[in-house]
Amino acid sequence: MRKPIKGFSKLSKLDKIEWIAATYFTDADSAKQAITQYWNTDQKLQQLHDEFIENTITNYYLPFGVAPNFLINGKLYTIPMAIEESSVVAAASKAAKFWLDRGGFKTEVISTTKIGQVHFMYNGDFDKLRKFFKTVKPKLFEDSQHITKSMKKRGGGILDIKLINKTEALEDYYQLHATFETLDAMGANFINSCLEQFAKTFKSEALHFDDFLEAESHIQIVMSILSNYVPDCLVKVEVSCPVKDLSEDHSIAPHDFAQKFVQAVKIAEIEPYRAVTHNKGIMNGIDAVVLATGNDFRAVEAGVHAYASRQGAYSSLSHAEIVDDVFRFWMEIPLALGTVGGLTNLHPLVKVALEMLDHPTAKELMQIVAAAGLAQNFAALRSLTTTGIQEGHMKMHLMNMLNQQNATAQEKETIVAHFKNNTVTHSAVEAALSNLRMMRNN
Secondary structure (H helix, E strand, O other): OOOOOOOOOHOOOHHHHHHHHHHOOOHHHHHHHHHOOOOOOOOOHHHHHOOOOOOOOOOOOOEEEEEEEEOOOOOEEEEEEEEOOOHHHHHHHHHHHHHOOOOOEEEOOOOOOEEEEEEEEEOOOHHHHHHHHHHHHHHHHHHHHHHHHHHHHHHOEEEEEEEOOOOOOOOOOOEEEEEEEEOOOHHHHHHHHHHHHHHHHHHHHHOOOHHHOOOHHHEEEEEEEEEEOOOOOOOEEEEEEOOOOOOOOOOOHHHHHHHHHHHHHHHHHHHHHHHHHHHHHHHHHHHOOOOOOOHHHHHHHHHHHHHHHHOOOOOOEEEEEEOEEEEEEEEEEEEEOEEEEEHHOOOOHHHHHHHHHHOOOOHHHHHHHHHHHHHHHHHHHHHHHOOHHHHHHHHHHHHHHHHHOOOOOOHHHHHHHHOOOOOOOOOHHHHHHHHHHHHHHH
């Protein structure tokens, strides 16, 4: 019977691996070999990776690919993408090439405001609280100057602080709702530090306010934390061209393709079951670039999906229309990204990714990431409304299937050639490989 372990974090990396292998694996030696084979031979680089998180035992590798030919606002990019899913990089590249000769992607940063909140409970008179907030607000800015000094020099800082009454939703619940500009930093640590200072000042000043003589029992700070919902940190991206120029796929007339494409988007606008998968396709492109550039894809995912639900029902992030025989496809999406701080200054491949993108500002990275998301969505919808998603998707999975079957290099070459003109399925691949091996052994 397995027992809890005490002091695990204090063990050396090798001792951690020894315990894990002995406790959870029937073949401890194979487990240790699988774990240690991904250690970097450069000890300094491995130590850097070990110190990113706690209890590190090895490195988990993802493919780092690139999607070339992205024309964004007249500038050509090759976009780095870190992702494990077959077909994502290929689809983004194909969409980028398609729009390269049709004007490329047009992008615009609408706003870059980020949000943080001090959540607190107050069971006294709201008018007294409002009067107190008006009095203490300048002090909130003043007491956080030691935190905001450097950010203000660069043009950022605290934009505003508001008192929000949420008692209709939850008894005695109020917020200090603050907005921030963090420039090229994602700004999580900056925002959280400011919020915690707000809470400290707010609580202490209440004790000295004339109308708050019993403030200790009135104000209870619950927590101070940034929000990953950033509906005012928005970027817009679009592509457009005359309908007659949508003529690359000769299996369907340009007008018919455009009509089907628009209908597919409209379905995602009103049907949540479709919208979730539709938006997941957008996030395939977005997450891959966010991860490659050392940003927090979990925060981006949370904020994006909340934004997709802002009207009260989950809906498509992207939209399409045909007006005067011009096809237009676009989306507005919230992206809180950074190009300084965090892993951007530490991870060697993040440095490579950002240099590949010409050291973008946070605003430029927002536009690049949005273009990758729209490209991915266009590629998926083009497949869905023409050949179907599986034809191209399964061919991109072919090599994974062959590797699962331990195919040799010669077998891979033969099977790949066979499926250039045949439908790829797991059973078809297994049968083709089995027949090939039988023929070779006879």
